[in-house]
Amino acid sequence: MSRTKLYTAIYVVLFVLATAQAVVEQAGYLEESYWLAFWAIMVLSAVKAVVVAGWYQHLRWEPRSLTTLMLLGLLGAVALTVAASYSIL
């Protein structure tokens, strides 16, 4: 597949996943089972982020050190958020 076709296919996937997130809310799943729907929506976001980073930002073809660099930043942000939030539970 040429790069242009690949990028186009990815764009379609991203578009569909974004729509799916809204559909989860519109279909009332948040009211029925909040946390299940919540995690489904967040996982969809994570999948989209990985796809954009991997293909549009070309991390897939870059040295793993760049991915590690970004994951370090992400780890720091998640650690701060989770630990701080847990501390007041």
Add this chain to the structure above:
Amino acid sequence: MTDDEHETTADPTGDEPAVSDGGTASDGGSIVDDDFPADGVPDTPHGDDHGLPPTHSIRRWFVTTNHKDIGLLYTVTALFFLIFGGLLALLMRLELWAPGADFLAAGSYNQAVSAHGLIMVFWFLSPLAFGFANYVVPLQIGAKDLAFPRLNALSYWLYLFSGILMGISFFQGSTFNGGWTMYAPLNMPVYTPDIGGTTTVLALILFVASATVGSVNFLTTMHRMRAEGMTLRRMPIFTWSILLTVWMMLFAFAALLAALMLLSSDRLIGTAYFAESSPGGAMLWAHLFWFFGHPEVYIVFFPALGAMAEIFQTFTGRRLVGRKWFIGAMLLVAIQSFVVWMHHMFLTSINLEIKTLFMATTIGISLPFDLMVFSLIYTMLKGKIRFKTPFLFGFGALVLFILGGITGVFLGAVVLDYTLRGTYWVVAHFHYVMVGGVTGLVGGLYYWFPKMTGRMYDETLGKVHFGMYFVGFNLLYFPMFLAWETPRRVFEYAPALTGWHQLSTVGAFLLGSSFLVMFYNLFKSAFVGEQVEGQPWDFASTAEWTVPSPPPLENFPGVPTYASGRLEFEDGGSAQTDGGAVHGKAAALPGSEVTETEHGGGESHASIWPFVLGAGAFLVLLGLSGLQRGYFPEGTMGGVHIGTAIVGGVLAFGSLVAMTREKFHGPEGPFGESWPFTTVENTKLGLWIFLASDVILFGAFIGAYVFSRVAHGWTDWHHLIPEAHVVLPGLINTYLLLTSSFAVVIAMEFAKRENRLGVVGSLVATVGLGVGFLINKGIEWQHLFHIHTEAFPAGWDPGTNIASTTFYVTTGLHALHVIVGLVIAGYMIFRAWGGAYMGDDEPIEYFGLYWHFVDIVWLFLFPLFYIV
């Protein structure tokens, strides 16, 4: 052991097996020995200055981008702030001569306490270390300069202007007077209403911008521009300490930037992050601040530790014992530093489980430090000590740090902390550690002074300085342990403690006056001191000592290489590398080779635009400091503030444009060793490193939202949001951004095919979609601002409640990123129309890295702020 046994220095470049007999390196790793100068060092160091004015010209210091000049500027400016912060400390000590506010007014004392802490921690300690880092690190790794010389100059000017802004805050009612930790809710305008308080916060933002730019620059340089054979394992210990410091800075300062931006939002716009009405507001500040604040302790101390290790090696004639373990311990501390922050919060309402966990991590972080301390002690035991001034300060720093470290372990234990927190025990411990670090850096100042000036200081006066310093230090801080029951930050204390405090005050003046000796010594010696060659010390082993003092503009007489195990310089040849190792002695610097031939004059060393950009940023923030609850003051002052901000904005934007148009050639690299980013070009790596810090910035903003929502009750949050806040605008904006990202990658494809109209069209589509995103957001915000419902009769604006605050500020930060991206894309359309990027998609790819990152952030903001 005889002196002869020390004539060969410790191995400087390698992590080779340690020698066991006190300092004789056995593996040929010496750079400097009795045969100094090292191979290939010429006697005529100074070459072409590439248009840079001479050092006696004032203009030079405004335009220079050379790392050594910037290092000198950092060092001198930091010493100025030492005087500034030191005088404030002396005022405090005079006030504390007796209990009560009988010397300074109460408010003035609060200002002195707060400003002293902020100035010393931010504007003195780290910048002094970065003076050395700027000067020494490129020399130690075999680079001509930093990767981005103009950004290096920009770092300095942002630093200087941030300090000036801090100074100006004293004249705007009062500077910030709520303590250097700026705890909430004291940091809110209701308690610290003066404009000067806001200016202090903005000054800190400017300082953090400087630190972030510097971090990106140093990380790119140290990972990409090491000489052949200068592997990470072989890097000198000072350079290692700086490498770990800048990694910590990259992430820690991003968290501080987030905290300061949220605080600025509260103070300037009237949002409610840290308001008493916001659940968990005070705790949110503490988490964000200390997530930065504890790594900051090591950010400040590591360079001192690196300097101490260099000094110990040089003045004992012995390679650092357990060198690789020492480096490993530093690495471990750098990682651990991000998981101990809550020990500063044991007296808050965080739960017992998390307190216990953080007590364990805190006690754990002392272990690698034990290893480092024993390594330094054992190095002394195995070597033969020469008691020169740098060593005295290095040794003094070790003693003080041991005391500071041990007393800190007390504070890491929850039950002891309950008693000791908020007392002078903390003050004493903190100063033993931090000013212990200063002691090591002062040792570094004496150590590298001959390299920086080409002249030797007066040894006798140096020793007098140390004597006064060490006695004064302990007279100042040790009584604070004995008077530990004194409450922190206030001028009242039990009369029975007066004697200890008076002793402290005497010590403070002795310590302060010791610096007069230093300033006299260094100032006089800089002009009339004994001239030195490249290497004034007998056993210094790192590369900066192989070149003349001060070094020539581009540092080395040829291409530095460590391939043979010792430093050699090679003339340029035709061999080029592919980004990996350079093979053979005929190898050349790919970067310099290209630059010499293509640009005819080598690297550039002068640009006025970093200074102008720094001045512009300064004026923007000075102007914005007048903003309160979204409005500038009435009357003339309001006009002055607005005008200042506009002038600053024009200067800043103009200088950015000018920098993009300026022909400036920095060193490109790689020069042999670039692990682990061998195939990632400098600019791309710099961009990725910046994005990593942006991950923390946005992560902290999102974290603030999550934390506030948890504090309020996650599923009750919807009551804070009007019904009119629906999914559709967010979904439309998701479509717009995803499509704009797609347009960017298509632009890259058109660039590869050299299709000019395709590139222009794709970029125009990107901008159009981005503008559409902003318009959609604007319509949505206008609607929400002006809703009238029973729950929100006055609309839903940024200050309505914590939900509106988090929504507008987080998506607002994202919108600012979009705007910056649109400006860049607009510029690229202009360039593409003129035929740029044909067959060269790299610039579009680099823009895309940023634009896709902005897209990714939105992919999380959309569900968090519109769906769940």
